[in-house]
Amino acid sequence: MPSGKVHDWVTIGTALGAIPLTGMYLPPETRPLAWLAIASYTFSGIWLSSDLDVQSSAYRRWGPLRLLWLPYQKLVPHRSWISHGLGVGPILRVAYLIGMVTVLILGVNWLLAQIGLALQVDPHSWLLNATDWVFTYQREVWALVIGLVAGGAAHSLLDFAHTRLKRWL
Template structure:
């Protein structure tokens, strides 16, 4: 399994390639920035190694406590944390649940105070207006996860082959 430092270097070294390929595929504009930003964020902050006390987990600072239930529920390097598509989707769902809880608390406070809180309308409009941009970020997150998982698999295979 590759070390945290190796994962970081791989993400940073390959991000120009991701940016260049995305630029070619999309014809430029803001989408390459969103894909590459998602890719770097995924590698440095949102990787499969959030299931253990890793570099990525440490980078969350005080917010790292948010990931403790995630760590307790998942075995390290399981398909649910390191699986292609499944791992990223699981982390996005986990974050979505956390945000949903915060939104529910905010809505409860708003209702209790008798104030309107149009956050549902705002979220729906945002997702509708920026679905291409959201898709670009998710593609970047998944590419970063692939970088992480594939480098783990290659590293493990090389270690087995050498012994």
């Protein structure tokens, strides 16, 4: 597979290349949505890389929080459809991350409760607020999803092209 650096440069290069195109081809009112999609695409390629399924530079980039991705690595075989599948990969990683962060927050809150410092955490009201937010900002949510999926797709296509080229040579 191409190195993490190659993936990073392709992500950053294509994102930077897309910014002037939005100015040339999109009406002014749609440009902020396109920029949101480009930001999401960059985040997807750099931070939510498909190679989080292995000890990669993307994994190390998370610093101490990389521990959050350890169960993912154990559960997901490298380059399987779960991590590298078009569309599926990044969406599952976002769902996984939300799940892990929720478990982490609830766990910390439980520990704080043991010493009488519990915060008022109500997962049910969080969920309702998140659902409200998604319905209020539907266009923005779509821009984020499109960016996420495109970031994962760019990674998988590069992996695929690299494997093909290696076989051909």
